[in-house]
Amino acid sequence: MTLSSAHVTATVAANPVTISVLAGGNDPAKTKFATALATAFMKANPSVTVKVETRPGGTEGDNLIKTRLATRSMNDVFIYNSGSLLQALQPDNQLVDQSGQPWAKRVTPEFRQAAGTARGLYGAPVSSSFYGGIMYNKKVYAKLGLRVPKTWNEFISNNQKVKAAGLTPVLVSYGDTWTSQLLVLADFANVSRQAPDWAAKYTANQAKYVNPPALAGFTHTAEIYSKQLMNKDYASLTFVNALKALATGQAAHYPMLTVVIGNVMQSNPAQVNDIGYFAVPSDSGTPRATVWEADAAYIPKSTTGEKLKAAEAFVAFINSRTGCDIQNSSGTVAGPYSISTCKVPANAPALVKDELKYQASKQTGLALEYVSPIKGPNLEKILIQVGSGISTAQVGAGLYDQDVVQQAQQLGLPGW
Amino acid sequence: MTTSKPVHRVKPAAPTQRSPRTWSTYPLWFFVPVLVLFVVFFAVPTFSSFYFSLTRWSLFDSTFIGFGNFVQFFKNPQLYTSFIHTLIYAAVTSGSKIVLGFLLALLLTSPVIGKGYLRAVVFFPVLLSTIGVGILFKSLLDPFHGIVNAALGVLHLPQPGWFTDPALALLTVAGVDIWKGVGIATLIFMAGIVAIPGEYFEAARIDGATPAQQVRLITMPLARNATVTVIILSLIGGLRSFDIIWATTGGGPGFTSDVLASVIYKQYQAGFYGLSTAGNVVLFTLVTVLMVPLSYLLNRKQVEV
Numbered sequence: 001m002t003l004s005s006a007h008v009t010a011t012v013a014a015n016p017v018t019i020s021v022l023a024g025g026n027d028p029a030k031t032k033f034a035t036a037l038a039t040a041f042m043k044a045n046p047s048v049t050v051k052v053e054t055r056p057g058g059t060e061g062d063n064l065i066k067t068r069l070a071t072r073s074m075n076d077v078f079i080y081n082s083g084s085l086l087q088a089l090q091p092d093n094q095l096v097d098q099s100g101q102p103w104a105k106r107v108t109p110e111f112r113q114a115a116g117t118a119r120g121l122y123g124a125p126v127s128s129s130f131y132g133g134i135m136y137n138k139k140v141y142a143k144l145g146l147r148v149p150k151t152w153n154e155f156i157s158n159n160q161k162v163k164a165a166g167l168t169p170v171l172v173s174y175g176d177t178w179t180s181q182l183l184v185l186a187d188f189a190n191v192s193r194q195a196p197d198w199a200a201k202y203t204a205n206q207a208k209y210v211n212p213p214a215l216a217g218f219t220h221t222a223e224i225y226s227k228q229l230m231n232k233d234y235a236s237l238t239f240v241n242a243l244k245a246l247a248t249g250q251a252a253h254y255p256m257l258t259v260v261i262g263n264v265m266q267s268n269p270a271q272v273n274d275i276g277y278f279a280v281p282s283d284s285g286t287p288r289a290t291v292w293e294a295d296a297a298y299i300p301k302s303t304t305g306e307k308l309k310a311a312e313a314f315v316a317f318i319n320s321r322t323g324c325d326i327q328n329s330s331g332t333v334a335g336p337y338s339i340s341t342c343k344v345p346a347n348a349p350a351l352v353k354d355e356l357k358y359q360a361s362k363q364t365g366l367a368l369e370y371v372s373p374i375k376g377p378n379l380e381k382i383l384i385q386v387g388s389g390i391s392t393a394q395v396g397a398g399l400y401d402q403d404v405v406q407q408a409q410q411l412g413l414p415g416w
Numbered sequence: 417m418t419t420s421k422p423v424h425r426v427k428p429a430a431p432t433q434r435s436p437r438t439w440s441t442y443p444l445w446f447f448v449p450v451l452v453l454f455v456v457f458f459a460v461p462t463f464s465s466f467y468f469s470l471t472r473w474s475l476f477d478s479t480f481i482g483f484g485n486f487v488q489f490f491k492n493p494q495l496y497t498s499f500i501h502t503l504i505y506a507a508v509t510s511g512s513k514i515v516l517g518f519l520l521a522l523l524l525t526s527p528v529i530g531k532g533y534l535r536a537v538v539f540f541p542v543l544l545s546t547i548g549v550g551i552l553f554k555s556l557l558d559p560f561h562g563i564v565n566a567a568l569g570v571l572h573l574p575q576p577g578w579f580t581d582p583a584l585a586l587l588t589v590a591g592v593d594i595w596k597g598v599g600i601a602t603l604i605f606m607a608g609i610v611a612i613p614g615e616y617f618e619a620a621r622i623d624g625a626t627p628a629q630q631v632r633l634i635t636m637p638l639a640r641n642a643t644v645t646v647i648i649l650s651l652i653g654g655l656r657s658f659d660i661i662w663a664t665t666g667g668g669p670g671f672t673s674d675v676l677a678s679v680i681y682k683q684y685q686a687g688f689y690g691l692s693t694a695g696n697v698v699l700f701t702l703v704t705v706l707m708v709p710l711s712y713l714l715n716r717k718q719v720e721v
Contacts, residue, residue: 059686059687062685177668236577407686
């Protein structure tokens, strides 16, 4: 720690300088994390003052970030998604290339791809990567003598046993519309296993959701409804309450992103380790886990001179030993790290260990948003229609194929 | 009824005679500040939005693509349903506001006990923030934890999913909109009714007109000005309606309560800035095409009366 902070101090100029950092959102976990980092950094670099600012999450945040970049008024460091959302910021024109930084050699190749372009690496990883799939209650599984399913049919039969025991088999939480997408988005590693060039074909307007293998996510969503395997308040349940129901064993499964384990730490700390993870079961019986890459810290081109040096030092600090300790203690470890300097702590939530098994056996694949820029804006609404019986899986997938045309044309992709 | 109550001696509305044009005593350049504000905050954004609707616009740069956005906008699979929803929503909300507003205005201009209090009650929702109202009703009408369905459950009545049932969502939002907006309509009607000279009612009563006849033959025709205002304001409001829908259902479940404005907003959210600007131009055109002839028609008939 002393070594790395000494190194950091040497690169920052002696003159006092103030930089501003835009946190990755405005929820308590993200604000607390950014503030803790800033405080530790200022302690190690007394000549630098770091001001933390927060922003809305979701699409409001996307538009705020684009507006600030376009008007050259972006904070000196900002934390934001990697993958297709980063690509929409035109990183080559807007952001400072950090591929020459010492930490850049230590990031995983997947992260390098997700936080950069052919011309540079623009972001340093912030927090861990996370997986999409099924979060399940281990105590319910033990009580009912269930085994982690590999095929979709095994999953359905597990669900029927859970239902017979009087518990909710699958939590569906359309009160927060984005949660409707998980059976489709988290199935993508299974799609890319069957058709390794699916994403490339999809981007070139040659593969469609309306056809297998991608259709599976839609039919699975419809099947949960048609077999009535979800909670009866599915139309209004919020994701926070769904997590509570999962943690307390009122329900067995929740298709989700493992990053939300941080919320369980807040709401049900005693039950965190009752929750496990498995990949979305596939028809083939060899399911792969879908991986979401870590968020990243970026520096806009409008930051120059002394401020740029201080900003680069701050970004490097995030993955220093102190930075890693803060990441581990702030409760955001939801999967393996994307950089070799940070290690998953021994006391990480139980579901992280489940994820690491997939990583160890190389049964993982990146989510679609890291391999294609196309994501239609209405997927969550369409899946609510499919998952509430308003339209069939086939119709929903067809609507979504129409929906992405807008996105592809707005991006000016060839072939649309 | 025969005892004469103090009748408002309102002078009959002045005939629309205009005094010969007198030149303002103020010099013309007094208008310059307002003109600058108008140009900077209205004219420039309006005309630049017409330009940006013809571009593929990423906030960082824009490429001119002609009418591509409009073609794309009209190909949107949700456009047709959202258009129908917009018309249903505008018709239901403005129709109800006219009828309810008129009835409430009749009640509140008549000698009823606690008139001042009732007027305040009717007008109060207008003062609330729309988003606040949305959040409030979302929690009141929650199908499982809301107080309304809890009350219905006690009475053994069905407990519908107000905002979550695809068949009900749009009408529920319209209901909330009516609750919030009827106060304005009532206020305008009250102003119109109070302005009717009391002699007309007095004369009608002497001739033996029933209260219903007075309403039908005196109040309704003479409050026509107010009716026209309410129709036009509430229809424009209904066609452009967005905030209450966004706060309660977000256009859902699925797309069952999506209106034009929410489709446009979702395109903006998704980062399709040129496309959503094109949508706004379409909405602007739709409101103009519907409202200008309607306003002309309503106001012309008014002169004939």
